[in-house]
Amino acid sequence: MNVKDQVIAIIAEQALLEPSDVTLDSTPSDLGIDSLGLVEAIFAIEETFDISVPFNANDPTEGDFDISSVAKIIEGIEKLKAGQAA
Amino acid sequence: MKRVVITGAGTINALGFDVADTFKAMREGRCGIGPLEFRDVDRLAIKIGGQVHGYEPEAHFNRQQLSLYDRFTQFTLLAARQAMEQSGLEFHGELADRSGVILGNSGGGLNTQDENFRAVYEDGKNRVHPFVVPKLMNNAAASHVSMEFNLRGPTFTVATACASSNHAMGQAYQMVRSGMAPVMITGGSESMLCFGGVKAWEGLRVMSKDACRPFCATRNGMVQGEGAGVFVFEDYDHARARGADILAEVVGFAMSSDAADIVMPSKAGAARAISGALKDGKIAKERVSYINAHGTGTAANDKTECAAVADVFGAHADSLMMSSTKSMHGHLIGGTGAVELLACIMALKDGIIAPTIGYQEHDPECALDVVPNEAREATVDVVMSNAFAFGGLNAVIALARV
Numbered sequence: 001m002n003v004k005d006q007v008i009a010i011i012a013e014q015a016l017l018e019p020s021d022v023t024l025d026s027t028p029s030d031l032g033i034d035s036l037g038l039v040e041a042i043f044a045i046e047e048t049f050d051i052s053v054p055f056n057a058n059d060p061t062e063g064d065f066d067i068s069s070v071a072k073i074i075e076g077i078e079k080l081k082a083g084q085a086a
Numbered sequence: 087m088k089r090v091v092i093t094g095a096g097t098i099n100a101l102g103f104d105v106a107d108t109f110k111a112m113r114e115g116r117c118g119i120g121p122l123e124f125r126d127v128d129r130l131a132i133k134i135g136g137q138v139h140g141y142e143p144e145a146h147f148n149r150q151q152l153s154l155y156d157r158f159t160q161f162t163l164l165a166a167r168q169a170m171e172q173s174g175l176e177f178h179g180e181l182a183d184r185s186g187v188i189l190g191n192s193g194g195g196l197n198t199q200d201e202n203f204r205a206v207y208e209d210g211k212n213r214v215h216p217f218v219v220p221k222l223m224n225n226a227a228a229s230h231v232s233m234e235f236n237l238r239g240p241t242f243t244v245a246t247a248c249a250s251s252n253h254a255m256g257q258a259y260q261m262v263r264s265g266m267a268p269v270m271i272t273g274g275s276e277s278m279l280c281f282g283g284v285k286a287w288e289g290l291r292v293m294s295k296d297a298c299r300p301f302c303a304t305r306n307g308m309v310q311g312e313g314a315g316v317f318v319f320e321d322y323d324h325a326r327a328r329g330a331d332i333l334a335e336v337v338g339f340a341m342s343s344d345a346a347d348i349v350m351p352s353k354a355g356a357a358r359a360i361s362g363a364l365k366d367g368k369i370a371k372e373r374v375s376y377i378n379a380h381g382t383g384t385a386a387n388d389k390t391e392c393a394a395v396a397d398v399f400g401a402h403a404d405s406l407m408m409s410s411t412k413s414m415h416g417h418l419i420g421g422t423g424a425v426e427l428l429a430c431i432m433a434l435k436d437g438i439i440a441p442t443i444g445y446q447e448h449d450p451e452c453a454l455d456v457v458p459n460e461a462r463e464a465t466v467d468v469v470m471s472n473a474f475a476f477g478g479l480n481a482v483i484a485l486a487r488v
Contacts, residue, residue, distance in 0.1 A: 035386075036349060039291050052131075057291040058307045058385040 003081075006048055007074050014041045024071040035060070038067065045073075051080045089322035090262045091488060092333040092431065094175070096168025098161050099313030099415045099425050100136035104168055108425075109432050111414065112440035113461045118415050119298060119309050126281040132293045135279050136311030136416025154217050155230065156195030157277040161314035161421075162227035163234060166271060170235055173318040174330060175269060177236045184267050186239035187228045188258045189316075190250030190274030192420030193283060195222030200282040231271055231316075239267050248380070249341075250274050251315065251423030252473035252481035256339040258319045259483070268321045273424035275314030284310065290349075292384050298417070300381035300410035300442050301388050301456040303449035308382040311416025315424025322488075334434045334485045337468065338367025344478030351387055351474050356394035359480035363470060364398070367484050371399050374406055374484070375466040376433045378426045379456075380474045381410020381442065382417055389451040391472065396454070407464065409442040409457040423473045427483070430469040434487045437465050 001009070005019075012019040015031040022031065028038055035057055042055045053076075054064050065080075066072040097104065100118030101111035111118065122135045143152055143160055155163065177185055198221045205211045220226060225243040232241045240261060244254040251274030258272035278284070287293055287310060294307035325332060340362025344355030364371055380391055396403045411429045418425055429440040438461050445458035470484045 034350075039289075042291070043289065055291055056306055058294075058305070 003049070003077055004074050007045065007070065007077065010041055010044045010048065011070060014044070022070060024069065026070050027068060045077060049077055049081055051077065051084050053080065088263050088265055090259050090319055090336045091322045091325050092317050092336065093320045093325050093330045094169035094171070094173030094318030095333060095428065095431060096165035096172070097313065097315045097425055097428060098138060098141070098164050099315070099418065100138055100311055101415050103141070105428060108428055109436065112411060112429055112432060113438050115441045115443045115460055116414060117443055118311070122279060122284065124280055130281070130284055130288060132284055132288050132295060134295070134309055135284070136309065137279050138313055153215065154221055156198045156221050156226065158191060158195060158275045158314070159227040159230055161277060161312070162189060162275040162316060163230055165273065165275070165314040165316035166231045166235070169271065169316045169318050173320070175318065181268060182236045182238050184239045185237050185269040186241040186267055187231045187237050187271045188240070188242060188244060188254045189228045189231070189272065190244050190246070190252070190254035190420045190423065191224045191227060192245055192247050192250050192276060193278045194224030195226065196278050196283045197280045198222040200280040203282070227275055235271070237271060245420065246479045246481070247475035247477055248417065248419055248422055249473035249475035249479050249481045250420035252471065252483055253341060253479070255317070255319070255423065255427065255483055256341060256481055259336045259339050262319050262321055268324050270319045271316060272319055273314065273316040274421040275424070276419045276421035277312045278310060278419060279312045294383060297444045298383040298413050299444040299446065300379065300383040300413055301392070301449060301452040302445045303447035305383045305385070305388065308384055308412070309416045311412070311418045311422070313415070313418055313425055314421055315428060317424070317427065332488045334431050335488045336483065337486045338363040338369055338484035339482070340366050341479070341481040344480070346478055348478070349476050351390045352478060353390050353394045353397065355478055355480050356391060356472070356474050357397045359482040360394060360398045360470065360472065363482040363484045369468055369484060372402050373468045374399070374470055375464065376430070376439055376469040377406060377408040378429045378469070378471040379408045379410040380472045381412055383410070383412065387474065391474065392452045392454055403454060407439050407455050407457050407462070409440055411440050413443045423471060423481070426471050430471050430485050433464070433466050433469050434485060437463055439464050
């Protein structure tokens with residue numbers, strides 16, 4: 001599975017949806033993921049890709065990691081993977 | 087119903103090893119939060135806390151005691167000794183049989199658990215010390231206090247996460263008030279600052295890496311602390327009859343459950359506990375001039391708490407002071423309400439309001455007088471202390487000058 005499919009699988013599991021229901025422009029709140037769900041999804045992403053995601057639940061929108069849509073999350077992971085592998 | 091007064095107080099926390107040092111630090115707005123020091127701290131993302139530094143267990147306890155006393159129990163006993171000494175009470179006969187201990191605590195002997203899990207899982211050992219269980223159980227501190235001071239009445243531990251101490255003190259208050267017990271030792275303690283304790287909190291992503299700045303627009307989370315606060319709650323007539331010094335009177339208490347979410351606080355639940363404490367003590371809201379806030383420094387708590395206070399107090403919310411001393415001593419989880427009650431006693435006794443330090447920028451969602459950065463002199467009549475725990479469990483206690 002590529003990064004995109006893996007992320008969609010993680011998010012779908014968190015949202016209790018089928019991966020086909022998760023589109024690239026969906027936002028976490030569109031999918032019904034609350035703040036606790038988001039923290040759990042970030043944890044799953046870190047474990048799956050062996051990266052550290054800068055994310056503070058106090059202010060999810062302020063950090064360097066953009067969680068405004070599934071596409072942005074994938075983009076952020078790609079960046080982190082490249083940066084943290086180097 | 088009996089009136090209930092506080093005739094002894096003790097503490098050890100990141101700001102001081104006793105009440106006088108803690109009051110001094112609160113007056114000066116000193117920060118007790120700094121780099122954490124313990125094994126494997128380099129593997130943590132969160133490396134700060136309100137840790138008790140320079141404390142030597144061997145100076146206070148013998149080898150046999152230390153094999154039974156986890157750090158949270160040690161803190162409790164040190165604070166209890168101070169409180170008992172100040173009260174001047176000794177327990178014999180019927181007084182001993184009817185008086186007891188109710189303490190708040192959340193994690194139990196977390197250092198003991200951490201050390202022994204490490205021994206069996208990481209170091210591969212197949213044997214642990216025989217007293218691991220009596221050392222880590224979260225009623226150990228209450229039991230050791232009862233043993234040290236011969237308190238043979240109702241004794242137990244209350245665990246409601248961050249509201250544990252307030253729930254414990256509320257129970258103690260109700261027991262003395264009802265006449266069930268003439269004296270109760272109460273308060274709470276916590277010692278979670280070890281690798282496993284902080285690692286677990288890290289997971290929630292609500293911890294700050296730099297400082298606890300409650301109510302400030304730039305706040306970015308909570309910071310853990312450790313320590314204990316212990317008080318002697320006594321029947322007013324009993325205290326008067328023996329000529330005891332009275333620190334403050336406990337005048338109201340209420341608790342509520344949000345029944346909503348396991349971590350997100352609810353304005354309605356918090357407001358019901360605050361207004362419940364006012365109602366319980368028949369306290370006109372205009373008499374309340376200081377609130378020691380739960381004020382964790384998380385986005386969720388601080389705005390919810392301010393909204394709840396505004397709801398309950400209406401226009402008077404703009405003229406009362408509300409500070410969070412967690413900015414100085416950190417969040418002591420199950421022990422936090424106990425250490426924070428000290429700020430309430432200082433306000434009543436010394437007329438000094440402890441500040442919310444680290445305050446940088448106004449947040450319109452927390453638009454109350456949070457006593458930013460510097461302590462303030464004020465004559466206050468009634469004060470309150472809020473605690474709103476994970477699990478949606480709220481407990482609010484009110485004190486007054488005698």
